[in-house]
Amino acid sequence: MNRSIRVTGMSGAGNDFLVVGPDAAAQLGTERAGWVRRVCARGLSLGADGVLFVEPRGADRIGVSYVNPDGSSAFCGNGSRCAARYAYLEGWAGARMVLVTDAGEIPAEVRDDTVRLELPAPIDHGEREAVCDGSRHLGRFVTAGIPHFVLFVEDLAAAPLESWGPALRRHPVFGPEGTNVNLVAVDGARVRLRTWERGVERETLCCGSGAVAAALAARLRGAPERLEVWPTGGIPVRVELPGSAAAPERAILEGEARVLFRGEVDPEAWEWPG
Structure with missing residues (x-):
């Protein structure tokens, strides 16, 4: 060609x-x-x-x-x-x-x-534990169109996603297809997010399905149903999960294109x- x-x-x-x-x-x-x-x-x-x-x-x-x-x-x-x-x-x-x-x-x-976008409701598969290089990672495994592992961290900027991402993305606990890896910090209705995307195999500036997965994990910790998600790139997206935290009716993802x-x-x- x-x-x-x-x-x-x-x-x-x-x-x-x-x-x-x-x-x-x-x-x-x-x-x-x-x-x-x-x-x-x-x-x-x-x-x-x-x-x-x-x-x-x-x-x-x-x-x-x-x-x-x-x-x-x-x-x-x-x-x-x-x-x-x-x-x-x-x-x-x-x-x-x-x-x-x-x-x-x-x-x-x-x-x-x-x-x-009006998306299908994300699915919470509960907590998963993955041990990599002697470190224990306990987070939530969520399907938001594709699989996501959501980890809550205290210092988002300092967390070593460049080393955690590749190891967790292919960890056997997530099956042969692997998972995206999301590091999350929550402050009220504001969620900060870093994502290592499978298939891209690096940290991206934003991940829409990762924002939905992070929002569900945050809701399960008591966050409200309307959230503003701030990814690495600094341009926010808005996620709404109407219904109960354990079983939302659907997901709304909105942002610039x-x-x-x-x-x-x-x-x-x-x-x-x-």
Whole structure:
């Protein structure tokens, strides 16, 4: 494949993505996963937290497929918010639409540069203990579209996520698929969050599903149902978990989704040696 690929760069509260429409996706064909691995490599190519493949599927229905930088597929909360705004700007849907994702059908609403998602309720699997390098980590294991291990810490900035993240992400207590790792500190209705994302394999500036998982864990400790989550990047997202803390009815995730650029990726961006 030696033709340029048209992409749109977007950011959802610090999670940065490349968005690919149906025509460009057709150009990639079966090379999609390999192309994603290469163009997401920071320093060697454009660099991104993942790639969103977005397409219209009828009146106000939008197909969204998210691929991690390692080529694996997953659900992405912030990516879904960016996909909704992209579809709205392309004229494929009105301000209210349904996203067809790996986590099911997700209602979305675009309000200027802010997108609100109505997600399935996160599921609390209880406490899990993981021992890594002699250190004991006790936290909550939560599914918010994808698995998350939530650890409460006193000093969020000083916590060594760069060493805990890789070890806990693949710990056998979380099964063969592993987990995202979230460090959390709570002050009333304000949650501070750091996330090590599986598939990205590093700390990201924000994780939408991680914000939902952190909010559930915070609610189970007495936090209110409406929370403001402040991730590493410093741009907050809002999470609402109506209903009881143990069994919320649904999750609302809301935050900004901005266009960074529109352009074409030259084949040299993915044809580097190695």
